[in-house]
Amino acid sequence: MFKRINQTICAGGIAMLACVGVMATAAITPAMAAGGGGDIKDHEWTFDGPFGYFDKASLQRGFQVYREVCSSCHGLEYIAFRNFADLGYSEGEIKAIAAEYEVMDGPDEEGEMFTRNAIPADRVPSPYANQNAARASNGGAYPPDLSLIAKARPNGANYLYSLLVGYKDAPHSDEVPDGMYYNTAYSGNLIAMPQPLYGDDIELAGGGDTSIEALSEDVVTFLAWAAEPEMETRKRTGIAVMLFLFVMCFVSYGSMRYIWADIKKSKA
Amino acid sequence: MSSPEFKNPVVKWIDHRLPVFSFMHHELHEYPTPRNLSYLWNLGSLAGLALVTMIVTGIILAMHYTPHVDHAFESVERIMRDVNHGWLIRYIHMNGASFFFIVVYIHIFRGLYYGSYKAPRELLWILGVLILLLMMATAFMGYVLPWGQMSFWGATVITNLFSAIPWIGDSIVVWLWGGFSVDNPTLSRFFALHYLMPFLIVGVVILHIIALHRFGSNNPLGIDVSGKQDTIPFHPYYTSKDLFGAMVFLTIFASAIFFYPNFLGHPDNYIPANPLQTPAHIVPEWYFLPFYAILRAIPDKLGGVLMMFGAIAVLFVLPWLDRSPVRSGRFRPLFKMFFWVLLADCVLLGYLGGKPAEGIYVMLSRLATAYYFIHFLVILPLLSVVEKTRPLPQSISTPVTGGGMVSAPAAKRGKADV
Structure with a gap:
């Protein structure tokens, strides 16, 4: 039993130390920069x-x-102006904002460059x-x-x-x-x-x-x-993914314990 | 190697002509695996999972990426902003590289501690080191592709290392660049090679697994399997354990991707590459920092390059440096101590690699580099001779089942471990 714990601690120790090392090096790098x-x-x-x-x-x-x-x-x-939908502007408002800017376009049919009012698709x-x-x-x-x-x-x-x-x-x-x-x-x-x-x-x-x-x-x-x-979408998706994975951790852990039950019993 | 009886007539028909189902049955189902593997033996399958993840996301990214100096940075931003879920695919790929290295580094230290490199697994180990080398080349070239400041200057520093080769160094560097500086030809060839090398890794991984299945996994006791009572079939025992491990890994991985996607990156790589402006500190990605520290520790350029590659080269010959017949560090009190010193030394090297090469950091880098090589070239060969190892258990099932079979030395060892 003690050996078992010792083994687990040792195994965990290697993993933990490696992780801590990684995180520590990662953390100092930006600070240094x-x-x-x-x-x-x-x-x-x-x-x-x-x-x-x-x-x-x-x-x-x-x-x-x-x-x-x-x-x-x-x-x-x-x-692009279309991205301003994220700021809470309606399609009409975005068109109006874009129209206040002028962008270079062309060449037209005569081969000339020309300026026009921006549309939502413009940057x-x-x-x-x-x-x-x-x-x-x-x-x-x-x-x-x-x-x-x-x-x-x-x-x-x-x-x-x-x-x-x-x-x-x-x-x-x-x-x-x-x-x-x-x-x-x-x-x-x-x-x-x-x-x-x-x-x-x-x-x-x-x-x-x-x-x-x-x-x-x-x-x-x-x-x-x-x-x-993408930050809001990313974090909201992240919450859902984390909840799913937490459940999957428990499910897969339970299934592993169930499958291993006979092995564990023969061990004790 | 009894052939399994398949009930499905289609499977039976195919298997008779092309025994893929028998193969899978032997290698993934009945494959006898030591019954006492700890969670550290999960890292191999996790590395496989990481590799597949990288290849899948990488292929999708390649569909949207433009390998040209004028468009590379912008095409990455287009992936982030305009491609459906492009931000997710790119962040998985970007963080996936880091997590692949985390997993592989733990996998390697697991092998070091439990002597998994010893006979008859020398080639298995060597193939693993080869995978590490290929991973490093692939990761380095992948980091160049977004064509940010660190991409460009990292590529410049690392490719310039080859100029240290006497006589032909400068010609080699021009040949690598495809020009007289890191420029468009360099970017295009790095992209081509970055796409190619993962498939080379897959090839070596297959060899790695073939070599593994020849004698089966090592185990925490480091002793050979002595009979059927020591093993259990891979499926469902280790498939279920690997699945649980994968879920834990994905949970940690996902928390980085969704909440701290740029934590392991460098902000300068969001500045487009500018050949006329050098960043204040050029640092490689974190997984290269220990090697970077070794490179900078040596005052001579050629010497530094040789030592850096030597740090990997020494791993290739490790099976012949450590001659102790006992595999597992658990029965080697001195080796165990030095193992932890080595791990701390590597973490220290990683820390120093991220620091500017000045003041106390230079001296520490030299000491840490010296220890790294002394560990492998002096301490391990010496320990093989002088170390008094603890008595080994008679078999895997003896200490595991703990029945009336525990020998006196084994019982004593149990106490000593507490």
């Missing part, structure tokens, strides 16, 4: 955890912040024709596309939030070179992006808090959605 200097605040998000969801009102406000502030420099190339147009044009307009710095930004930075949502509210006066004003700005969240503290939000920057369509914290939270929620539009 974060680099030094960035002060990232932990913020509570509705989309955290297995039951996470996107607050549609917040998504719509966030989209407005993106449209009126971020989109002057940052693209959203993997998002959100980027502010610059290409990366060089973007750099030329921004003092050499490239404003990255935002479709994946929440997944492309360690601790994405918290990082973006901390960055947006992290613009402060530098401890010594002479440290900040021309065209750079002091930011507590950015690695190295010097960022080429001027402070985008100050609070009360825009008037929200549905009214609401326009403090820098509230606007930042909304736009980060929007960006988290843009990076993982």
Whole structure:
């Protein structure tokens, strides 16, 4: 009996240690990649955890912040207007939003390129024709596309939030070179992006808090959605799959015990 | 090897001409298996499950993926956003690689602890190491395909290792790349090879299983099966146990896929590859970190590359390094201790592989690398000679059934184990 337990502990030990090792190495890797200097605040998000969801009102406000502030420099190339159905917009509203943008199309029958109003199937147009044009307009710095930004930075949502509210006066004003700005969240503290939000920057369509914290939270929620539009479906499917697998674990365990009963009996 | 009597006339007709049903009956049904296998013997079937999962999801992904430097990253995002359940298929494949390695690493350490590499299972073990090598090549090339920053720079670092080969190194690297840097030809050939190699793995897995079925599974006692009383038929005993194991595995796997799909990945790989901008730290996927640590521990490039490949090569000759006639670590008090040191050493190497190569990490990497090789090349051969092993039980069924057959040494050992 004791030997049996010992054997189980030993077997479990190998498995556990291997798992712990894997998880430990995995956990430190992203932490290491974060680099030094960035002060990232932990913020509570509705989309955290297995039951996470996107607050549609917040998504719509966030989209407005993106449209009126971020989109002057940052693209959203993997998002099509039709995807805005996720934000709670109706088909008509999406058509109306798309129609406010112009996209290049063609060539037409004469072989000419032309511009037309966007339709829901179009992707959100980027502010610059290409990366060089973007750099030329921004003092050499490239404003990255935002479709994946929440997944492309360690601790994405918290990082973006901390960055947006992290613009402060530098401890010594002479440290900040021309065209750079002091930011507590950015690695190295010097960022080429001027402070985008100050609070009360825009008037929200549905009214609401326009403090820098509230606007930042909304736009980060929007960006988290843009990076993982499948998140709600994924997590909801996950809950169902987990319940199914829990049941299957019990069923298969029971069937194993039933089948092994005669062997176990001869052992005792 | 009595032929089973099939009742179904169609099965009977086919089996007479093509004995596939007899084959399955022998190898999956009556196949005699030691009765005392622990849950650690579930990992083999789990590795098979992981391989099949990877191949199925991989084929579906290949239907939607574009192996071109201008389109690869975007085609992956299209899979994530526009292909029906594309996010699910891709996350299964992405996390599947990690879970395949978790399962295989536990499987390997199981083999190390219980001496599963010893006679007459040397070729079984060698084929297993070959599978590991093929898996590593496949995983490396698969990681390049999304063409993110880590894909590109990982490919650059690893392919550059071959330039360490004297005289012809640089030519080999150009030949591997199909150009003068990692570029479109590299991506296309990596895609072709990434699709090919899993089927090579399937081939070696079949050989691995043939070799396994020659003498059957090793077992926690590490002693040979002495008769019918020591074995039970594979079906339904181990099929039911493997099914339960598969369900537990799938539960853990699913929790990663659905709730933390990017936990084991690197955020930089969601940034499109940019040959003009090197990431702050280039790190491989977690399952390569121990080898990466060994590579960087050696100050000389060629030396580092040789040591890294040597870390695998030493596994090929392991059956001839450990000459102790006792298989199971359970009866080898010194070996058991060193086994845990080795496991801790590998975990430490994995940790160090993820750290920048500076300060204390360099020294620790060198010590951990040294121990890894000392373990296999010095300690194991030495233990084979000097270790005083505990007495072995007479048969598998003796300690299992625990009847009046327990010998005095075995009883003593039982107490010592507590």
